[in-house]
Amino acid sequence: xxHIVNKSPFExxxxxxxxxxxxxxxxxxxxxxxxxxxxxxxxxxxxxxSAAAGLQFYxxxxxxxxxxxxGRIIDGISLIDYAGFVxxxxxxxxxxxxx
Amino acid sequence: MEDTxxxxxxxPKKFMLVxxxxxxxxxxxxxxxxxxxxxxxxDQDVSLVFLDDGVFSLVKGQKTSGLxxxxxxxxxxxxxxxxxxxxxxxxxxxxxxxxxxxDLLVEVEVLDRKELSERMEQQDVLLSF
Numbered sequence: 001x002x003h004i005v006n007k008s009p010f011e012x013x014x015x016x017x018x019x020x021x022x023x024x025x026x027x028x029x030x031x032x033x034x035x036x037x038x039x040x041x042x043x044x045x046x047x048x049x050s051a052a053a054g055l056q057f058y059x060x061x062x063x064x065x066x067x068x069x070x071g072r073i074i075d076g077i078s079l080i081d082y083a084g085f086v087x088x089x090x091x092x093x094x095x096x097x098x099x
Numbered sequence: 100m101e102d103t104x105x106x107x108x109x110x111p112k113k114f115m116l117v118x119x120x121x122x123x124x125x126x127x128x129x130x131x132x133x134x135x136x137x138x139x140x141x142d143q144d145v146s147l148v149f150l151d152d153g154v155f156s157l158v159k160g161q162k163t164s165g166l167x168x169x170x171x172x173x174x175x176x177x178x179x180x181x182x183x184x185x186x187x188x189x190x191x192x193x194x195x196x197x198x199x200x201x202d203l204l205v206e207v208e209v210l211d212r213k214e215l216s217e218r219m220e221q222q223d224v225l226l227s228f
Contacts, residue, residue, distance in 0.1 A: 008121055008152050010196070033124035036155065041197025062165025066123050068158035068172075072197070 001026045002092035005034035007099070009044045014098040019051050027092055029085070030059040030077075038073045045074050052076035060085060112223040113144045118153030120228065122172065123163065128156045129171050131228035139181040146185035146222075147178075148215065149207070153228075154192045157203040175205045189215050 003022055009015040015030075015037050022028060028051075030037055037044045038059055048057065057077045064070055064079070073079065080088070089095055116135055122128040131147070138145045149157055156172065163170040178184070186207040193199070193209065200209055210218070219225060 006124070008124070008155075010152050011120070033121045033152070036121065036152070036196070039197050043195040043197075045197065063123075065162040065164075066166045066168070066170075067121070067155060068160035068162070070160065070162070 002088055002095045003028045004095065004097045005030055005037070006032040006097070008033040009037045012099075015044070015048075018096075018098045019047070022051075022055055024054040025056075027056040027058060027088060029080075029088055030057070030063075031085070032060075032063055035059050035063045035067060035069060035073070038077050039069060040072050040074050049074050049076055058084070058088060111143045113146070113221065114138050114224045114226065115146045115148060115219060115222040117148045117150060117219075117225060117227045118156055119151040121152040122156040122161070123166065123168065127228040128153070129169075131226075132171060132174050134226065134228075135178065135183055136181060139178075139183050145183050146187060146218070147183065148187045148189070148219075149192070150189045150215070151192050152196075154188055154196055154198060157188070157205060157207065158198065159202060159204045161204075172204060178205075187215060187218065 003018045005015045005018050007014040037048050058080050059077050061079050061081055116131050118128055118131050120127045135145055135147060161170055161172045188207045188209050190209050190211045
């Protein structure tokens with residue numbers, strides 16, 4: 001299963017819900033404001049870092065760069081482009097976009 | 100500013116724009132910039148607050164070409180030319196997001212939550228974005 005989170009964890013509970021529901025081995029893709037969850041030194045970094053032990057985390061590079069976060073994303077997150085986004089969607093069933 | 104209908108001088112009002120959202124996921128941050136320039140044009144006493152995810156609007160090195168969207172972050176540096184130089188960042192919001200003042204693209208005054216709420220009390224008009 002692929003979980004997609006596009007909201008900042010500081011603003012909305014989308015990531016919180018996602019992490020509560022995701023089964024081990026699932027993929028979690030952070031896009032748009034969702035990428036803030038993986039900011040090094042941020043309040044969510046530790047939570048995401050430990051969740052990344054059981055889940056495959058991905059984050060979309062154009063959204064990271066737009067927010068000036070290049071080089072600030074924690075380890076354990078795979079950085080992907082739009083083509084990688086398409087690959088994730090075509091290789092995972094089902095896909096849940098958390099709002 | 101002269102009020103020609105009354106012939107009396109109107110004192111500028113204290114406007115505080117409170118930015119609490121991240122810059123690219125919604126249009127709020129850009130809208131706040133539009134409003135601050137309008138208020139400054141009318142010689143009002145304008146200040147900007149960056150609170151919660153609003154702090155992310157000031158992060159250095161934003162590069163939006165991959166999104167094919169306008170990068171408006173350099174506009175914060177131009178505010179000084181419009182005599183808008185009261186930029187306040189809430190310390191707690193900044194620190195919980197792993198940011199330091201040196202990560203920001205413009206000079207700001209970092210205030211703790213209590214100091215900031217006191218400044219809010221002193222305003223005539225508060226606008227939220």
